[in-house]
Amino acid sequence: MTDYRRLRVALLGAGAVGSQVAALLRQHADELADRAGARLELVGIAVRNPDAPREADLPRELFTTDAETLILGADIVIELMGGIEPARTSLLQAIGSGADVVTANKALLATHGPEIFEAADQVGAQVYYEAAAAGAIPIIRPLRDSLAGDRVQRIMGIVNGTTNYILDRMDTEGADFGDVLAQAQALGYAEADPTADIEGYDAAQKAAILASLAFHTSVPLEAVHREGITAIDKPMMDAARKAGYVIKLLAVCERVVNGSGDAISVRVYPALVPREHPLASVHGANNAVFVQAEAAGNLMFYGAGAGGVQTASAVLGDVVSAARRHIAGGVGVGESTRANLPILPIGHVTTQYQITLEVTDQPGVLATVAGILSEGRVSIATVEQTVADASTDPLARVAADPTGVARLVIGTHKALEQDLSETVVRLADSDVVDRVVSVLRVEGD
């Protein structure tokens, strides 16, 4: 066996991911030493309760409640506590003590990223966070290094496994949102409090991290427009299927050519994705990140989203990178300088929409609706009615179902979000519209 130099690795947190990381560090010690060029010695694991039961079989003497002392003696600190505090304080302490840090903490990076990266820059430390962006999918290095000579135009990501699992089962089995959520919770795919997933908070954190990296611009979490999937119901799913779409919760990070120069838009919402788009075939709890770059064209990165052992793979890849950097004398691959593009508010974004309306059954309805859209600068691409025995020419008349109510599905050309939302208010107020059933954005067409 080669006689490698030893590097002291401190682990903060021993939950699902932390336990796996600790176990793999010990089980694969020889192989990791060959990869890293140094033995990665796990010197301690800081936890709140050292006597709590753990998933992995780890020696009791590794555990400590004293994170501060543990950090001081470490070359590499792995932060897997989650949450903002005490994770932030510990990470800054590790950076301050000269350690390189590895974290999977997307909440922390999305909210305190600039503070952490600046602290690292000042002392020449490196922050590794592959596991914070899309679980086990290697997306950080491709964006930071492989595409560094290219120009990313757009990222569309399915970055939350829970919501993809729910939407996929609603799509393939015609199941109800509530039923699937309950099953997902029973299977451990969804948390007891599912808010972070189903309301898009988790996806928004990842969107902020991906956009920051892709556009070399610090994107605060507050700048990410966010909508969850709780409004998606069976009729919307059915209508999407009939129209050749599937509904996915997307994180969209987009470069927008904006008159005076480029700007970016970062948003998370459920959107209609054409069935033939590669993202449409991402099933179950899987994640995928679809990247459109100026020269490279379309790329897609696909894999398991979360899960202790999958995320542990990404964390260990970062640990090996940090170790290689230590061996090389602490000189790392330089980060990009910043482009600092302006971030557009959601109102300034243009996309296509699908608007579904329930309208009264009387002549002239379509003309009225079309007039409102036209006044609102929203251009109609397609009109369809979903009533079963409808006329085959929906533009000629609006056919009624037996209850006297017809349903109009309007596909728009690209329109400004601001124009669209004002137009939807006017549609809702109109005498001929009974109800605005849904307004969905279309991505990937």
Next chain:
Amino acid sequence: MTDYRRLRVALLGAGAVGSQVAALLRQHADELADRAGARLELVGIAVRNPDAPREADLPRELFTTDAETLILGADIVIELMGGIEPARTSLLQAIGSGADVVTANKALLATHGPEIFEAADQVGAQVYYEAAAAGAIPIIRPLRDSLAGDRVQRIMGIVNGTTNYILDRMDTEGADFGDVLAQAQALGYAEADPTADIEGYDAAQKAAILASLAFHTSVPLEAVHREGITAIDKPMMDAARKAGYVIKLLAVCERVVNGSGDAISVRVYPALVPREHPLASVHGANNAVFVQAEAAGNLMFYGAGAGGVQTASAVLGDVVSAARRHIAGGVGVGESTRANLPILPIGHVTTQYQITLEVTDQPGVLATVAGILSEGRVSIATVEQTVADASTDPLARVAADPTGVARLVIGTHKALEQDLSETVVRLADSDVVDRVVSVLRVEGD
């Protein structure tokens, strides 16, 4: 504008990729400087004929026939000449003169990789080759860095766009091999001499590079088992479709647990892939690399295979990485040490097979065939006959078509390639078998 240090970049070759690289280096100079932390000054382009017409609009004074002098003054050398010589000599010269090198030359790396990497190691230079593995798809950094803490079990890659285009059109349109090849040549997807693509030589070079990286083992091109797609015909395509498969030319790099320790197998051949496998939906000239890792699970990397501008994106990503390394004082991210796993010959590999036979129409045929397979240690998983009005119970009797010949399609369990090929010889010699129609491996089940 930031006042960056200048790095001198020499380009060798100005074909489809080289012209794009040169053009992008100049067009995106400011942006690349921000990414790299240094201005990337294109100081010259070595070509055989400086007066030949070029795709990109480049100043005549950049061109030179004197590669040697150009290399001597360069910080970074980009080799896009292709072929073995003079590319090898120039690359070694660049390394010897202290430059970092970027190359897209898969033929050179697959045949002289160890020589080149060793020369670089000796002087502390770095060799970047993202564009040599799967065109524009970022696969090198994920394998080398992101998965460095994991253990790759298997790679299945669609790494040749021409053959995927041909097979995809045969599958989706029922077209003939020859017709599609001719059209692919007319469209520029296939070379006038298509041998390198359709016989699997190009895929084999990429397989050698991917396997070397994934298994930390030097894989010489001769160790890659290689079969092309020229034997794939319409009936085989139709039969595959009926059975729920699609035929893809796959590069398979596999870790095999082999009694005393791990070994690897690297092979390129057309294989049956289940329709629901993510690789089955890789259409047209696109490429994809499906990676199975112990902890990360299944990952897939998808994108355009070749193409001048796409490949240029990968090359420029490498140039930026090389530049960042220069700025950091020439200390790079260390390469992995070697695992040097043994490489299995194809005979020692186990996979599943689909064997299609034309047999005489007489009682006892199936018993005879089953006996030969059993003697050969090949276990039957499924038997089907493809004759239209066949009995629904193919195991009870072998139904005849009007010509008196029946067709048997046998799916096997995993069997040793050596056993399988000996068994196929015995089947071909058997009185009851008129013809062995096809033997295809099944991957991804």
